Amino acid sequence: MTQSTPTSETLGFQTEVKQLLHLMIHSLYSNKEIFLRELVSNASDASDKLRFEAIDRPELFEGSSDLAIRISIDEAARTLTISDNGIGMTREEAIANLGTIARSGTKEFFSQLTGDKQKDAQLIGQFGVGFYSSFIVADRVSVLSRRAGTAPSEAILWESAGEGEFTIAAAEKATRGTDVVLHLRAEEDEYLTSRRIREILRRYSDHISLPILMKKEEWDAEQSKQVTTDEDETVNQASALWARSKSEVTEEQYKEFYKHVAHDFDEPLAWTHNRVEGRSEYTQLLYVPKRAPFDMWDRNAKHGVKLYVKRVFIMEDAEQLLPGYLRFVRGVIDSADLPLNVSRELLQESRDVKAIREGSTKRVLSMLEDLAENKPEDYAVFWEAFGQVLKEGTGEDAANLERVSKLLRFASTHTGNETQSVSIADYVSRMKEGQDKIYYVTADGYTAASHSPHLEIFRQKGIEVLLLTDRVDEWMLSFLRDFDGRTLVSIAKGGLDLGALADEEEKKQQEEVSENFKPLVERLKTALGERVKDVRVTFRLVDSPACVVVDDNELSPHLLRMLKAAGQEAPASRPILEINPQHALVARVQDVGDAVFADWAEVILDQALLAEGASLEDPTAFVRRVNNLLLAGIAPQASA
Numbered sequence: 001m002t003q004s005t006p007t008s009e010t011l012g013f014q015t016e017v018k019q020l021l022h023l024m025i026h027s028l029y030s031n032k033e034i035f036l037r038e039l040v041s042n043a044s045d046a047s048d049k050l051r052f053e054a055i056d057r058p059e060l061f062e063g064s065s066d067l068a069i070r071i072s073i074d075e076a077a078r079t080l081t082i083s084d085n086g087i088g089m090t091r092e093e094a095i096a097n098l099g100t101i102a103r104s105g106t107k108e109f110f111s112q113l114t115g116d117k118q119k120d121a122q123l124i125g126q127f128g129v130g131f132y133s134s135f136i137v138a139d140r141v142s143v144l145s146r147r148a149g150t151a152p153s154e155a156i157l158w159e160s161a162g163e164g165e166f167t168i169a170a171a172e173k174a175t176r177g178t179d180v181v182l183h184l185r186a187e188e189d190e191y192l193t194s195r196r197i198r199e200i201l202r203r204y205s206d207h208i209s210l211p212i213l214m215k216k217e218e219w220d221a222e223q224s225k226q227v228t229t230d231e232d233e234t235v236n237q238a239s240a241l242w243a244r245s246k247s248e249v250t251e252e253q254y255k256e257f258y259k260h261v262a263h264d265f266d267e268p269l270a271w272t273h274n275r276v277e278g279r280s281e282y283t284q285l286l287y288v289p290k291r292a293p294f295d296m297w298d299r300n301a302k303h304g305v306k307l308y309v310k311r312v313f314i315m316e317d318a319e320q321l322l323p324g325y326l327r328f329v330r331g332v333i334d335s336a337d338l339p340l341n342v343s344r345e346l347l348q349e350s351r352d353v354k355a356i357r358e359g360s361t362k363r364v365l366s367m368l369e370d371l372a373e374n375k376p377e378d379y380a381v382f383w384e385a386f387g388q389v390l391k392e393g394t395g396e397d398a399a400n401l402e403r404v405s406k407l408l409r410f411a412s413t414h415t416g417n418e419t420q421s422v423s424i425a426d427y428v429s430r431m432k433e434g435q436d437k438i439y440y441v442t443a444d445g446y447t448a449a450s451h452s453p454h455l456e457i458f459r460q461k462g463i464e465v466l467l468l469t470d471r472v473d474e475w476m477l478s479f480l481r482d483f484d485g486r487t488l489v490s491i492a493k494g495g496l497d498l499g500a501l502a503d504e505e506e507k508k509q510q511e512e513v514s515e516n517f518k519p520l521v522e523r524l525k526t527a528l529g530e531r532v533k534d535v536r537v538t539f540r541l542v543d544s545p546a547c548v549v550v551d552d553n554e555l556s557p558h559l560l561r562m563l564k565a566a567g568q569e570a571p572a573s574r575p576i577l578e579i580n581p582q583h584a585l586v587a588r589v590q591d592v593g594d595a596v597f598a599d600w601a602e603v604i605l606d607q608a609l610l611a612e613g614a615s616l617e618d619p620t621a622f623v624r625r626v627n628n629l630l631l632a633g634i635a636p637q638a639s640a
């Protein structure tokens, strides 16, 4: 395409935008009307941004600080226009904002798309569709925009048919702000009727705090039809939703407001709305989403709480308002005390912010407690999405450790499945008589944990063990040391005191057995040399011949593997080999002759390491030894 003037150019969309457009047009056809919600939401954000920038530069208002959104219909031209007098966009901003998706993790997100429309539509919801949803109903979109503070001749006109490219040209615009003009597709006539547009606005955008204006309609008796007048009419309530009293806000309105603040497609799982009075005055409207955003694990991902001061938008992503482990929370905090020109630096030091942070943390924890107690199914949804993040609270929020630990859920030998649904309190309620500790095992995954040889004696005695398999668990355990006065104990540590699990008779018997196995223990120690720290007899095993453990003060093998995988320095550690005297293989080794004893010893150690989830340093040697032993057979004459 040739360019008419040097100021007009045609540019290609970023690949991800093309994918998004394609997907959206094909997957959102049953929910087309949401385009209006998205555009009104953007117009409202643009006005918030202007109001904020104008705190320091009042001249940006150019004499008119009445901010509003206008929706106009032109039946003849078949256009629907969403106008705002907010911040507007420069040429560079329009190219960046309307041609690319500048969110971290976008590429990875798009690589997850499967091509299955239904699944992908769900994913798209999680990503947020925004401006590009215009193309669901429009075959051409024109955006005329002028940045606040620039001259009318510096406006820009962005246009696209949503098919891979857009043009951007210089334009004139008398007033600041943005007009988004949708040239509706042939079959989308319904969006040219004022009644339909009002209905959509009432449903999705009533909570917008700016007035949304439309031309009033009147019944014209002569023409016997509704005609548009010149008079403006506000079609929404136009007051900040969080500033209304709870009784004035319907559930639907809370939900729609959530979609606006959180840029989420789905409904929220729960919310809490409070006005706090006293030394520090603020309003909070905080939501827990149903699903994790695609970039939750990205360190640069946005936090979700917007800060307002006396209804003026101050900043998005105000991470000082909640601790990091509650970063999944979305919503608004509106302070009556902070100065309007508050900066991020100031937020860090402010005592008011500290009070808000503490108060909001408590509210969110109460909301989660309430969910856990009264809506366990919803809590399970929450836990699935955000449990791993909440676990960070054990280390991050010492003051609320007890409350956070009550909210934790784990997989356990009691339920026998992978779902993390057991609270520590549930566990405690099922503790055996005489049991005074909470037992757990950590591993790389559920299968490894639930098959851990360390579990054998616990299974036999019917004692429950928590199965911890999330990456964050080891870190969490360094803070979560006890619960309700009971210590949490790893069943894979050497110092595990099984005394409580055995009666007097058993203990006596065990001592005898240990004595009998002393010679074997010594032989193993000599054969394994530097590979082990110690060898001893254990009664924790039932079906396995041996296991490896570490001393209480040492890092668990699972943690060591994680450190290594993360490229961190991991202290060298030698395992303690524990052998099961009741196992046939162990009994058999007692009689093995010196010629092959070393092979036997190594195989026993290596298989204990494998069972524990480790990878062998010399797997070839292990295979060779096993083969030798297999070939030699277990006939006494072969090994003697």
Ligand SMILES: Nc1ncnc2c1ncn2[C@@H]1O[C@H](COP(=O)(O)OP(=O)(O)OP(=O)(O)O)[C@@H](O)[C@H]1O
Pocket: 038, 042, 043, 046, 084, 086, 087, 088, 089, 097, 098, 127, 128, 129, 130, 131, 132, 178, 263
């Ligand atoms: N009316 C507008 N005035 C000024 N800038 C706008 C307007 N509409 C969109 N933008 C700019 O374009 C960007 C992209 O908008 P878009 O709706 O696609 O995404 P978003 O609002 O950032 O997030 P989401 O996709 O989750 O809704 C916005 O972040 C904003 O910078």
